[in-house]
Amino acid sequence: MKKNFLNPVLAAALAFCAASAHAQAGDAASLQAQIDTRAKAVEARLIAWRRDIHQHPELGNYEMRTAKLVADHLRKLGFEVKTGVAKTGVVGLLKGGKPGPVVALRADMDALPVKERVDVPFASKAKGQYLGKEVDVMHACGHDTHVAILMATAEVLASMKDQLQGSVKFIFQPAEESPADFEPNGSNMWGAKQMVAEGVLENPKVDAIFGLHVSSGIESGKLAWRSGAAMAAADQFWIDVKGRQTHGARPWGGIDPIVVASQIVMGLQTIQSRQVNAMLEPSVITVGTIHGGNRMNIVPEKVEMMGTVRTYDEAMKKDIHARMKRTTESIAASAGAEATFKVVELYNATINQPALTAQMAPTLQRVAGEGNWMLGPKATASEDFSFYQERVPGLFFNLGVTPKGVDVTKAASNHSPEFYVDEPALVNGVRALANLTVDYMLASAK
Secondary structure (H helix, E strand, C coil): CCCCCCCHHHHHHHHHHHHHHHHHHHHHHHHHHHHHHHHHHHHHHHHHHHHHHHHCCCCCCCCHHHHHHHHHHHHHCCCEEEEEECCCEEEEEEECCEEEEEEEEEEECCCECCCCCCCCCCCCCCEEEECCEEEECECCCCHHHHHHHHHHHHHHHHCCHHHCEEEEEEEEECCCCCCCCCCCCCCCCCHHHHHHHCCCCCCCCCCEEEEEEEEEEEECCCEEECCEEEECEEEEEEEEEECECEECCCHHHCECHHHHHHHHHHHHHHHHHHHCCCCCCCCEEEEEEEEECCCCCEECCEEEEEEEEEECCHHHHHHHHHHHHHHHHHHHHHCCCEEEEEEEEEECCEEECHHHHHHHHHHHHHHHCCCCEEECCCECCCCCCHHHHCCCCEEEEEEEEECCCCCCCCCCCCCCCCCCCCHHHHHHHHHHHHHHHHHHHHHHCC
């Protein structure tokens, strides 16, 4: 009877692989434990940073104080730091002790022209210039938390530098909500788009990028994400309707652009409901402003409208734009008026690369814990994180910040003057970003 013996070389190779896998599992567990310990240690400073930034909000492309706070912190940690990227952006590079991939982590820094109505000691009383007018300024979308979370993540990973198998690029980005002096007829280059154009994903070249956004629609500390299209593309449009001015008592003596504009608004709504394939992807067309006339008994000469389009599919977006132009011009022509339609593409759809999402989902599940993670629904809100994802694989996820016991369907939404953040949730953001970084590096080293 013959005995089967393993080739000695094969046996040694298998033993080495088993030992390596065991060692790597041990490394992973050790790093995860360190992240939890170090995240807890930095939590008090994380909350202090958040409150300081919240009390001193700055509008898009004017985040000078915030940028200095970030740059000073990264320099103290020993990072290579670049400032003035895309106007006020800050980029810090942490080189790990071992060779490996480059992981990018991103936070946006800008606030909104909103007057705060949250009763907290660190509520904003700041003012700023928005489109040439003085406005109240508030971190009503949670970008203050994003900055503080990434500052804390930088401290956690810096303390583990020698054990990191790769490098980490920390991207603190301005103007996610658009510049405070945005000009409708000007450039649409700002925020993430401008940072990419200025080479933020190069030198060293980024292999994957992760980002998060706090959400009032999710219970405190919970994590949510989805593969593929997660957030919509956002475009801005302008419609000018030109009629012929006349006395309001004799409308037949002119061409009423207000009536024509009303018909155009209704006509645009039939594009989603009757013209595009509703089974492909959802879409939204909203007319947000209508301006025309200055007296009750005068039919004005002109009406100006402005609005937004939200889509997920690129071909569908182009088709909707064409249909909007045709609808606008045809309705106006039918009344003897003239209309012009202009659209500017602001943000592309935020698409989480399926392969990367599948790879990193177990990490997010482990960080969140049983019952504390969920598949996020598609959002019709938009994010310029999409411009990073067009160049490198990216995963963008949500962190819940509405206190437990509060109905999330009734909580003040992002962009509301009552937007409220449950601060104990923020440390989970640090844990998530740090663990995604380390786990991605370990997987790349296999």
